[in-house]
Amino acid sequence: MNVVYRFRIYPNKIQQELFAKTFGCVRFVYNRMLSEKKECYEKTGKNLKVTPAKYKAEFPWLKEVDSLALCNAQLHLQTAYKNFFRDPSFGFPKFKSKKNPVKSYTTNSVNGNILLKEGKLKLPKTGWIRIRQHRKIREDACREDACLKGASVCMEADGRYYVSLLYFCEEKPVETRNIRQAVGLDFSMKELYVDSNGKHAGYPHYFRNSEEKLAKAQRKLSHCRKGSNRYKKQQKKVARIHTHIAHQRKDYLHKESRKITNFYDIVCIEDLDLKTMSGEHHFGKSVHDNGWRMFTDFLQYKLEREGKKLVRIDRWYPSSRTCSCCGKIKHDLKLEERVYLCNCGNRMDRDENAAINICREGLRISGIILEKSEKAS
Numbered sequence: 001m002n003v004v005y006r007f008r009i010y011p012n013k014i015q016q017e018l019f020a021k022t023f024g025c026v027r028f029v030y031n032r033m034l035s036e037k038k039e040c041y042e043k044t045g046k047n048l049k050v051t052p053a054k055y056k057a058e059f060p061w062l063k064e065v066d067s068l069a070l071c072n073a074q075l076h077l078q079t080a081y082k083n084f085f086r087d088p089s090f091g092f093p094k095f096k097s098k099k100n101p102v103k104s105y106t107t108n109s110v111n112g113n114i115l116l117k118e119g120k121l122k123l124p125k126t127g128w129i130r131i132r133q134h135r136k137i138r139e140d141a142c143r144e145d146a147c148l149k150g151a152s153v154c155m156e157a158d159g160r161y162y163v164s165l166l167y168f169c170e171e172k173p174v175e176t177r178n179i180r181q182a183v184g185l186d187f188s189m190k191e192l193y194v195d196s197n198g199k200h201a202g203y204p205h206y207f208r209n210s211e212e213k214l215a216k217a218q219r220k221l222s223h224c225r226k227g228s229n230r231y232k233k234q235q236k237k238v239a240r241i242h243t244h245i246a247h248q249r250k251d252y253l254h255k256e257s258r259k260i261t262n263f264y265d266i267v268c269i270e271d272l273d274l275k276t277m278s279g280e281h282h283f284g285k286s287v288h289d290n291g292w293r294m295f296t297d298f299l300q301y302k303l304e305r306e307g308k309k310l311v312r313i314d315r316w317y318p319s320s321r322t323c324s325c326c327g328k329i330k331h332d333l334k335l336e337e338r339v340y341l342c343n344c345g346n347r348m349d350r351d352e353n354a355a356i357n358i359c360r361e362g363l364r365i366s367g368i369i370l371e372k373s374e375k376a377s
Contacts, residue, residue: 002149003167005137009121009153010130011161018126019153019161022065023103027096029055029062030073034093037077050074066124072106101157101239108150114165116148121163123151131163157239179265179309179368184359186319186351187272189286192256192295194351196359201256206248207289214241249291257298261306268362269296270319271312311362324348324356 011019029052040048052070056062062070080093107114107124115122121131152164184196192203217238224231260267278287300310313319321333326344333340333350340346340353 001169003169004164005135005167006162006164007121007134008132009161009163010132011126015126015129016161018065019155021061022069022105022125022153023155024098025062025065026069026073026105027098027103028059029070030077031095033074033077034095064125066105066107066126068107068110068124069105072108076106101235102154104152104154106150106152109148114148114151116165123153123163129163137167156243157236158243159236159239160243181264182266182268182359182363182368183260183264184268184355184357184362185260186355186358187270187290187292188351189283189290192290192292194349194355196352196355198349198352203290204248204252205289206245206252207285210241210245214238214245217241249289250294253291253295253298257295257302260299261302261308264308266309266311266362266366266368267299267303268311268313268359269299270317270358271315273315309366311366313358313361313365317357317361319354319357319361320350322353322357324353324360 032055033050033052036050037048040046052062052067052074077093080090083090084092113122113124116131116133116137119131119133120128122128147168149166149168151166154162154164156162185193186195188194188201190203192201194200217234221231221234221238224234272292274287274293278284296310303310318329320340321330322328323330323340323342323344323346325346326342328342328344330340330342338350340348340350346353
């Protein structure tokens with residue numbers, strides 16, 4: 001099992017210069033290998049095999065950075081080729097741009113060249129760096145058979161540095177729990193989700209709250225001369241706002257998914273096509289602001305680690321149109337109707353009604369029968 005932990009690091013000026021050199025060298029090696037492989041294939045029709053060591057004699061400055069970072073650039077290029085030939089929808093490998101605001105490189109742990117101690121991190125060529133370890137490494141990554149596999153250093157668009165530490169350990173057998181509590185979650189544009197017990201998430205809408213501040217910063221950026229020092233300074237301010245919104249959203253989704261994981265044994269959701277939803281009915285900002293896909297990904301891996309289950313039902317299942325009391329389907333239900341009314345006398349919130357149907361359908365697909373007192377509905 002691979003476990004990744006991401007922390008913020010605070011390199012000094014010398015370390016920042018070394019990071020900048022490493023980012024540039026990794027990008028150079030990647031683009032050089034891609035260019036030669038394309039040229040060789042166009043001329044001979046054969047796949048060229050090349051390694052970063054080939055360029056060190058011609059470009060001695062490549063020796064100044066971590067050699068494992070250059071080797072990982074080669075592995076990333078090979079992965080990009082494999083993904084393209086396996087599934088053309090991935091697209092042919094592209095050249096890395098110097099103008100990309102997010103820069104990163106990956107290195108491997110060999111003979112203790114990467115060490116993590118309280119408040120400090122040791123990286124190859126860089127030495128000891130101050131780190132903000134805001135959380136402890138889980139016990140499953142601190143066992144005797146666990147090992148630090150590698151690290152990825154990243155500089156975000158706002159100029160902050162982060163490191164992702166990859167730990168590898170044998171996966172513990174997870175005991176299958178007795179399913180006592182089940183819940184259905186219906187995606188809500190306004191509140192992220194509504195569950196089958198009638199609870200509304202009440203999502204804070206971080207992007208919408210910061211939209212005015214972001215627009216003001218972007219207007220100021222548009223008045224700056226491109227490439228000037230003022231432009232670069234204002235560009236970082238805009239990136240800082242975007243990063244703050246992303247961190248707020250991620251923190252909220254982590255906490256919300258943890259609450260659900262702790263309380264329920266099985267969670268049922270719809271397999272939605274968010275890309276189509278964001279392009280229709282002018283819902284783009286709302287869909288992206290909610291981060292539903294990220295939320296369900298967090299929910300899935302948290303449930304799996306606890307021996308619990310996430311069930312996805314078919315997106316074409318009429319959960320919103322079906323009455324949760326009598327089972328009758330209301331074909332003429334419009335999107336603006338937020339209260340579900342049925343001839344059987346059922347009157348309830350549209351999303352709550354859909355969440356109950358999602359929970360029942362998920363239990364039916366899983367073949368799980370709960371007692372009436374334990375059903376989420």
